Amino acid sequence: MKGIYDVVIVGAGPSGIGVAAILKQMNASCLILEKDDVGASFQSWPEEMRFITPSFPAQGFGQTDLNAIVPKTSPAYTLDMEHPTGPAYAKYLEVVANHFAISIKKGVQVNHIDKKDTVFSINTSDGIYQSRYVVWAGGEYQFPDVTPFPGADLGIHNSMISSWQELDGDDFLIIGGYESGMDAAYQLGQLGKKTRVIARTNTWEVESSDPSIALSTYTYNRVRPLFDAGLLTVTGNTTVAKIEENSSGYDVYTKDGKVYFTKARPILATGFTGSTKQIENLVSRGKHNEVLVNEQDESTAVSGLFLAGPELRHGSHIFCYIYKFRQRFAVIAETIGRQLDLDLSILEEYRQENFYLDDLSMCGEMCQC
Numbered sequence: 205m206k207g208i209y210d211v212v213i214v215g216a217g218p219s220g221i222g223v224a225a226i227l228k229q230m231n232a233s234c235l236i237l238e239k240d241d242v243g244a245s246f247q248s249w250p251e252e253m254r255f256i257t258p259s260f261p262a263q264g265f266g267q268t269d270l271n272a273i274v275p276k277t278s279p280a281y282t283l284d285m286e287h288p289t290g291p292a293y294a295k296y297l298e299v300v301a302n303h304f305a306i307s308i309k310k311g312v313q314v315n316h317i318d319k320k321d322t323v324f325s326i327n328t329s330d331g332i333y334q335s336r337y338v339v340w341a342g343g344e345y346q347f348p349d350v351t352p353f354p355g356a357d358l359g360i361h362n363s364m365i366s367s368w369q370e371l372d373g374d375d376f377l378i379i380g381g382y383e384s385g386m387d388a389a390y391q392l393g394q395l396g397k398k399t400r401v402i403a404r405t406n407t408w409e410v411e412s413s414d415p416s417i418a419l420s421t422y423t424y425n426r427v428r429p430l431f432d433a434g435l436l437t438v439t440g441n442t443t444v445a446k447i448e449e450n451s452s453g454y455d456v457y458t459k460d461g462k463v464y465f466t467k468a469r470p471i472l473a474t475g476f477t478g479s480t481k482q483i484e485n486l487v488s489r490g491k492h493n494e495v496l497v498n499e500q501d502e503s504t505a506v507s508g509l510f511l512a513g514p515e516l517r518h519g520s521h522i523f524c525y526i527y528k529f530r531q532r533f534a535v536i537a538e539t540i541g542r543q544l545d546l547d548l549s550i551l552e553e554y555r556q557e558n559f560y561l562d563d564l565s566m567c568g569e570m571c572q573c
Contacts, residue, residue, distance in 0.1 A: 209233050210544055212326055212335035215479070216242045216308050218526055219341035219513035219533070221297050222273035224306045226537035226554070230546040235335075236308040237328060242301055243294025245345035251367040252391045254287040256383060256422045257525060268557055270527040274300055275557035287422075314342075317483055319506055337540050341512045342479030344524075352474045355447035358454060359470035362388050373468035374398060377456055379444050380473030381407050386423050388471055393430040399437070400464065402456065406440035417522075439464075478515045492517075499564060500539040501532055510536045518564050531561035538562075 211227055213220045216238035227234045241247065257270045259280035269278040271288065279288050279296045288296070301308060313329040317338060326333040348361040362384050365371070368391040376392055378385050381403025389399040407419040408427075430436035443459045453467040480487060480495050488496045488505040494517040496504045501516060503509040516523040516532065523529040534554040541548050554560045 207334070208323065209235050209333070209335040211235075211337045211339060211540060212237060212324065212333055213339040213341055214314050214326075215341035215343055215513070216297070216301070216310070217245055217341060217343045217513065218243075218273045218297060219343065219529060220339070221301050221306060222530055222533045223339050223341065223512050223536055225274045225300060225304045226533055226550060227540070228304045228306055229550040230537065230541050230548065232540070232544060232546055234307070235333070236306060237312045237314055237326065237333065238308055238310050239313045241294075241310055242308065243290075243297040245343055246290035246294040246297075248345070248363070248366075249290030250362070250365050250391070251289075251369075252394075253290060253387060255293065256287070256387075256420045257527060258286050258422070259283070259288060260286065268559070271296075273297070273526065273530050273533075274304075275553055275559055314482065317486060317509075319486070319508065322508070324508065336544070337508045337510065339510045339512055339536060340480060340483060342482065344476035344478045344514050347477045347479050347481070348472075349474045349477045350472065352472070353444055353446055355449075356472060356474070358447045358449050359472045361472045361474070363476075365471075368392055368395065371397075371468065375466065376400075376468050376471060377402065377454075377464060377466040378471045378473055379456070380475070381405060381419075381438065381440065382473065382475070383420065383423055384475075385471075385473030386419060386427050388473055389430065389436050390423070390426045393427070393433070393435040396435070398435050399430075400439060400466075401436065402439045402442050402444055402458065402464065404441070404443050406438075408438065409440070480511070480515055483509075487511075490517075501536055502539065510539075512536060521564065531559055534560040535562050 210232040211234040213224055213236045216236050220236050224234055224236055259269050259271045261278040261281040269280055271279045282296050283292045316327040318325050324335050324338045348363045350361050375398045378388050378399055378401045381401050385401055389401055392399050445457045445459045448455045456464045486506045486509050487503050490496050495511055497511055501510050513529055514524040516529055534551055538551055
């Protein structure tokens with residue numbers, strides 16, 4: 205049995221390290237448990253994948269880098285990249301973790317979490333850890349949705365591709381029209397390969413400035429030349445029903461009765477199921493399967509358990525980008541800090557640097573700026 209920490213954080217991605225950085229500055233005793241390595245999800249991105257949100261070192265003019273997780277830092281400056289690669293961003297996370305001397309226990313798989321009275325028991329591959337609070341920051345990327353419909357196992361999820369140059373063939377079918385699906389089309393188009401994207405939502409036509417809903421301008425401008433070159437065809441407002449294999453390839457059936465043939469394995473850009481499925485005993489879910497939290501991002505089912513990262517939802521507000529969910533780190537830290545009677549003075553810096561969204565009624569304004 206380990207000693208009791210103030211806070212145990214699960215996951216050493218941007219959410220876990222971002223929350224830990226504040227708690228460390230508050231002098232809380234906290235520990236991150238990570239099953240792989242710092243920024244492991246980013247390290248496993250396809251080689252060609254880049255951030256769609258640009259990094260720009262404009263701190264001197266009061267503008268914080270969109271991909272920063274703590275004030276007065278800039279991945280653009282640290283990495284010398286405007287659209288960082290996954291492995292490069294993992295290096296930025298490592299720099300932040302080292303700067304704040306954050307305690308990270310790597311290679312630890314969390315198996316189960318229970319709470320008795322006021323103490324959480326975290327059962328892991330390294331024994332049992334105990335804490336007064338738990339911040340779940342397990343992320344999404346390592347939990348791809350590979351079973352969205354019958355026969356999906358015949359395809360390959362985009363997160364399982366280490367480089368688009370590995371794929372044999374010249375004509376591909378991609379299921380899913382959000383960022384990952386259109387990025388796949390772009391990367392294959394750069395190699396001179398044709399693609400058809402089948403999407404339930406015409407993200408390229410949605411009139412919204414929120415990239416959680418519509419295709420980002422960065423991605424749209426990259427794929428636009430592929431249309432004129434005959435390398436990209438989109439089939440929108442269409443839901444895939446199943447995939448079947450035949451002697452010469454794969455048939456992709458849609459719910460409107462059409463069948464699309466492809467020789468190559470269909471590419472699944474079907475999103476992610478999320479890591480919170482590992483703690484079902486500690487959460488309640490809403491009508492869209494989202495984890496229900498209060499205004500402090502605390503589970504409505506078990507007090508003291510907080511959710512940080514891309515799975516966070518508040519009604520219709522989606523916090524799946526770093527520049528969005530980082531603004532909730534200080535909300536969690538302040539809630540825990542007040543209950544532990546910690547020094548909260550660091551929060552003023554987070555407020556001044558626009559790292560602190562404590563009024564959820566501002567979410568719509570934030571997303572439509």
